[in-house]
Structure formats: structure tokens, C-alpha cells
Amino acid sequence: MTSLTYMFKEAFNNLGRNALVVLGAILAVFISLTLTFGTLVFGEIVRVNTLQWAEDVRVIAFLQDDMTAEATADLQNEVASWPQVSDVFYVSKQAAFEEAQVLFSNDEAMLRVLDENPDLLPASLRVQPADPEDYDLIVIRLESTPGVEKVESAGDAIDAMIALRDGLQIMFWLLAVALGVAAVALIANTIHMAIYARREEIEIMQLVGASNWFVRTPFLIEGALEGLIGGALAVTFIVVAQQLAVDRLSELPDWINLAIQNDFILRQGALVLLFGVAAGLVGSSLSLAVHRTLRS
Amino acid sequence: MIKLENVTKVYPGGTVAAKDVNLEIAKGEFVFLVGASGSGKSTLLRLMMREEPPTNGDIWIAGKHASQLPSWKIPYLRRSIGTVFQDFKLLPTRTVYENVAFAMEVTGKHRSIIRNQVPQVLKLVGLSDKADRLPRQLSGGEQQRVAVARAFVNRPLILLADEPTGNLDPATSVGIMRILDRISRTGTTVVMATHDHAIVDAMQRRVVELDRGRISRDESHGIYETRQEDSVPGPALDEIEDETAIADTVDDVEEELEATVDEATKAALATAIEDDADEELDDDIDEISEEGSEDEGDA
Numbered sequence: 156m157t158s159l160t161y162m163f164k165e166a167f168n169n170l171g172r173n174a175l176v177v178l179g180a181i182l183a184v185f186i187s188l189t190l191t192f193g194t195l196v197f198g199e200i201v202r203v204n205t206l207q208w209a210e211d212v213r214v215i216a217f218l219q220d221d222m223t224a225e226a227t228a229d230l231q232n233e234v235a236s237w238p239q240v241s242d243v244f245y246v247s248k249q250a251a252f253e254e255a256q257v258l259f260s261n262d263e264a265m266l267r268v269l270d271e272n273p274d275l276l277p278a279s280l281r282v283q284p285a286d287p288e289d290y291d292l293i294v295i296r297l298e299s300t301p302g303v304e305k306v307e308s309a310g311d312a313i314d315a316m317i318a319l320r321d322g323l324q325i326m327f328w329l330l331a332v333a334l335g336v337a338a339v340a341l342i343a344n345t346i347h348m349a350i351y352a353r354r355e356e357i358e359i360m361q362l363v364g365a366s367n368w369f370v371r372t373p374f375l376i377e378g379a380l381e382g383l384i385g386g387a388l389a390v391t392f393i394v395v396a397q398q399l400a401v402d403r404l405s406e407l408p409d410w411i412n413l414a415i416q417n418d419f420i421l422r423q424g425a426l427v428l429l430f431g432v433a434a435g436l437v438g439s440s441l442s443l444a445v446h447r448t449l450r451s
Numbered sequence: 452m453i454k455l456e457n458v459t460k461v462y463p464g465g466t467v468a469a470k471d472v473n474l475e476i477a478k479g480e481f482v483f484l485v486g487a488s489g490s491g492k493s494t495l496l497r498l499m500m501r502e503e504p505p506t507n508g509d510i511w512i513a514g515k516h517a518s519q520l521p522s523w524k525i526p527y528l529r530r531s532i533g534t535v536f537q538d539f540k541l542l543p544t545r546t547v548y549e550n551v552a553f554a555m556e557v558t559g560k561h562r563s564i565i566r567n568q569v570p571q572v573l574k575l576v577g578l579s580d581k582a583d584r585l586p587r588q589l590s591g592g593e594q595q596r597v598a599v600a601r602a603f604v605n606r607p608l609i610l611l612a613d614e615p616t617g618n619l620d621p622a623t624s625v626g627i628m629r630i631l632d633r634i635s636r637t638g639t640t641v642v643m644a645t646h647d648h649a650i651v652d653a654m655q656r657r658v659v660e661l662d663r664g665r666i667s668r669d670e671s672h673g674i675y676e677t678r679q680e681d682s683v684p685g686p687a688l689d690e691i692e693d694e695t696a697i698a699d700t701v702d703d704v705e706e707e708l709e710a711t712v713d714e715a716t717k718a719a720l721a722t723a724i725e726d727d728a729d730e731e732l733d734d735d736i737d738e739i740s741e742e743g744s745e746d747e748g749d750a
Contacts, residue, residue, distance in 0.1 A: 161556060355542060358540065361529070362540070364558050367523055
């Protein structure tokens with residue numbers, strides 16, 4: 156117990172002794188983990204949002220006006236049997252008209268046109284793909300199906316969002332890895348300097364028989380603390396930024412939802428902190444391994 | 452207590468620092484290692500404290516096969532060895548008390564034991580009134596006494612000293628030798644590498660002479676022998692050597708010194724032994740040693 160307090164005291168003393176170098180290491184961990192955690196949070200936001208879309212997504216096949224009820228039912232059954240399709244709904248001319256009335260409820264000109272021509276809107280099949288990314292196959296197949304007038308899909312927006320997410324994630328991960336390596340190197344350097352500053356003390360400790368772990372542990376604690384502080388800053392930064400984004404960007408379209416669940420933040424945030432501590436331990440271990448006298 | 456068998460140490464550059472060394476030192480013995488610079492005295496001490504492993508041969512220290520010891524066990528071997536160096540190796544930012552306490556703190560001794568032991572050992576080396584000073588506020592002799600106190604505070608079985616008087620004037624050296632002598636009389640084995648003719652000749656203890664890594668002489672009541680080329684005896688030292696050849700213990704050296712050295716050295720000597728009320732100190736040592744053996748029982 157006495158030695159544990161001693162080692163923590165030593166670790167904190169070291170943090171103070173090399174304040175500037177320590178600050179550099181902490182900042183590197185902070186930036187790297189901010190990117191990592193930011194990527195995770197952004198990915199989660201995209202996932203939650205595309206998920207909502209995925210539930211709603213419809214490939215809409217507008218049907219020719221001369222289709223009989225029987226042909227329509229046959230077509231619906233056929234489309235429902237395609238492997239890419241999870242569900243198909245039939246929307247009649249009447250239902251389409253009612254839906255349009257709701258949809259354009261604040262567009263009077265449009266409402267007037269609809270009232271004058273209740274038959275204007277065609278009947279349609281609304282298709283829900285099994286995998287949202289497979290919508291284009293369904294579109295192609297529907298376009299060549301007899302009785303189908305025109306095919307529309309909401310898939311382009313999803314494609315764009317998924318592409319953006321993937322592109323950003325690859326970039327963020329690359330940056331995070333590069334900065335993670337830099338953070339480990341900077342922590343190693345900080346510990347290296349701390350060891351150098353205390354080399355006389357270490358020599359004496361070894362002479363009087365301090366055990367290896369007793370000599371090394373304060374440096375490991377120091378590295379872990381630097382990683383932990385950097386990680387905590389990163390988590391705080393992302394959580395605050397996400398909250399601000401939710402508050403400030405309230406005019407965003409309804410279909411974009413920036414809120415994320417607390418347990419995601421807790422789980423991933425804890426992981427990020429752990430990662431910071433691990434980076435600190437790796438950094439200080441590297442440094443200890445380089446010092447021949449401290450090797451076991 | 453210490454046993455070297457056919458020990459050879461060759462450094463990476465090809466330098467042979469020890470060659471087929473066989474040496475046995477019993478518990479409580481006081482041994483001088485002498486020889487020219489580069490003869491391998493320091494290497495032998497470094498091998499004994501397991502600072503480095505021998506290239507060949509076996510070393511037993513305090514009942515442990517030191518040359519075969521896995522590296523993680525070395526710290527525990529070191530706890531039975533006290534070390535004193537020419538350059539003191541004190542921590543400049545810590546007080547006398549803290550420097551001595553450091554050796555106990557880092558081996559995990561309880562605070563109450565530290566608070567009990569450090570003042571006793573400081574009293575033993577005559578620095579009780581300077582416990583709060585920093586090393587730079589002390590004379591060289593005083594700094595070395597702090598180093599000896601640190602080496603002895605954990606009550607080691609063996610004390611290894613590499614030129615402990617190398618940076619000190621003769622009178623101050625005598626003060627250090629008095630303390631080492633007392634430590635040896637408590638049953639601690641003392642091995643001391645030195646160039647100091649006066650001390651070796653005065654103490655009349657076992658002398659092991661090294662020559663290019665080999666033991667060239669091993670006498671149980673030896674003297675330094677002044678044929679080494681690197682010795683540059685000053686006038687005062689010459690007199691000391693001549694007049695102290697028959698001295699039995701350092702106490703005699705003191706008398707001889709007082710009779711021969713100039714006034715300034717005498718003053719320094721007076722300071723060095725000022726607080727040493729002999730009997731009281733010996734009592735202290737006995738007391739401390741008893742507690743030391745109790746500690747070992749616990750461990």
C-alpha cells in the first residue's frame with residue numbers, strides 16, 4: 156500500500172516535471188482519439204439514419220392504367236417472390252390520391268389540380284428491398300416487367316449517404332491510426348525523458364535492490380495517465396460537440412437524426428478511454444524496453 | 452559469504468578484466484582489493500553486486516548462486532549487499548535523511564521502520580544534526596558518510612566499497628574508515644577496492660592484489676606495497692606510510708595522523724571524528740545489528 160501511493164506520487168511528480176512534453180503527448184492522444192471516437196459516433200449516426208430509411212425505403216413501380224385487378228395481383232405476387240424483395244404493398248389510385256392530399260396539404264395549387272383530376276395519380280406497387288443496397292437490382296427488374304409504367308426509387312439518397320460514410324470513415328480511420336502511432340511515439344518520448352531525468356535515482360534504486368516492477372511501475376502509470384487524460388478529453392470533446400450539433404442544427408430535415416443513445420456513448424466512450432490507457436502503456440513500455448538498464 | 456570460482460570476465464571489446472579468479476571471503480572478513488588502475492578491482496566488485504554477469508565461472512553471494520540468478524531476482528540479491536562509491540551517488544534534491552530513507556522506501560520497508568532506523572544510522576555515522584541538509588551543503592567526507600549510512604541502513608550481509616576514500620583527504624578518509632571498520636566488526640563482510648596506501652597499511656587486514664585481471668597476491672594481514680607506478684604519494688602520505696606500518700586499527704592511524712599531519716588536516720580530522728563518542732557508537736551498532744537480524748527473521 157505504501158509503495159503503491161509512492162509510485163502514484165512519483166508518476167504525478169513526473170507529469171509535473173516535464174509539463175510541456177507531457178502536454179504534447181496528451182494532445183496527440185486527444186486528437187487521435189477524438190478522430191477515432193468521432194468516426195465511431197458519426198458512423199453510428201449514419202447507421203441510425205440509414206436504418207430508418209431502410210425500413211421506409213420503397214421502390215415505387217407505377218402501373219399502367221389499363222391493368223386489370225387480376226393482372227395487378229399476379230404482378231404483386233411475382234414481385235413478392237423475387238429474392239431481393241422483402242415486402243410488396245399495392246397502392247390503389249384512390250389510396251394514392253389520399254396520400255397525395257396529405258403530402259401536398261400546404262400546396263393549394265397542387266391540391267386544386269388533384270381535386271379536378273382524381274384519377275391523375277397511377278396505382279403503384281411499393282417494394283421494400285431485403286437489403287437496402289440491392290434496390291437497384293429491383294429497379295432494373297421492374298423496369299423490364301410488363302404492366303409497369305415507370306419506376307422510381309429513394310435509393311440514390313441512401314447510396315450517397317453510405318458512400319459519404321464509407322469515404323469519411325476510411326479517411327478518419329487512416330488519420331486516427333497515423334495519429335495513434337504518433338501518440339504512442341510521443342508518450343514513449345515523454346517517458347524516455349522522464350527516465351533520463353531520473354537516471355541517477357533509478358541507478359540508486361537498482362543498487363539498493365528496488366525490484367524491477369518498483370522501478371518501472373511509476374513510468375507505466377505515467378504513460379497510462381497521459382493516455383487516460385487524452386482519451387477523457389477526446390470523449391468529452393465529442394460528446395459536447397454532438398450535443399451542440401443536436402441543439403444548433405434543429406432546422407435540419409426531419410429525416411436526419413443526430414441524437415445517439417447514451418449507452419452507445421458509454422460503451423464506446425469506455426472503449427476509447429481503455430484505448431488511451433493502452434496507448435500510454437504501450438508507449439511507456441517501448442521506452443522502458445529501449446533503456447537497457449530497465450530491461451528485465 | 453562470497454565465493455568466486457574460475458571467474459573470467461571479458462568485455463565485448465576483448466578486454467579481459469578478470470581471468471580465472473578464485474576467491475573466497477568469509478563472513479565478517481574485511482578485504483582490501485588493491486592493484487593498478489585497470490587491474491580489474493572495480494570489475495570484481497561489479498561482478499559481486501551482479502551489476503554484470505561473468506563470462507565464465509561461478510559466483511556465490513550470501514548463499515545465492517549469483518552468476519546463475521535470473522535477472523528478476525537480482526534486486527533481492529542486492530538487498531543483502533550495501534554499496535559505497537567514490538562519487539557518493541547521493542540524490543542532490545533530497546536531504547540527508549531522505550537519501551538514507553530512500554534505500555528503505557524503494558525496498559518497501561514500512562514507514563514506521565524507516566522512521567525508527569534512519570535516525571539511528573545517521574547517529575552511527577555522526578550526522579544526526581545534519582539530517583535536514585542537502586548533499587551540496589555538506590563536505591565530501593560528510594557526503595560519503597551519508598552514502599555509508601544508506602548502504603548500511605538495510606543491514607546488509609556484505610558491504611562493497613569502490614574507492615570510498617578516493618575523493619577525500621587523508622584525515623576525512625580516516626573518519627570513513629572508522630565507520631567501515633565498525634560496520635565490519637558487527638559481522639558484515641566488507642570488500643573495499645582502494646588506491647589508498649596509508650589506509651591499507653594501517654588497517655593490516657586481508658589484502659587481495661590484482662594484476663591485469665588475475666589475483667597476484669592474497670595476504671591475510673597485508674600492506675599495499677608501494678611499487679605500483681600509478682601511486683603518487685604526497686609528502687604527508689609518505690610520512691603516514693612510514694609511521695603507521697605497525698598500526699593495528701584505524702584508531703591508531705588517527706593518533707599517528709595527529710602526530711604527523713599539519714594543523715589544517717588535524718582540524719579536518721577533529722571535525723570528522725567530532726561526534727564519534729566511540730563507546731556510544733559501538734553500542735548503537737550492536738543495537739542496530741540486533742534489530743537487523745530480527746528483521747531477517749521476519750523476512
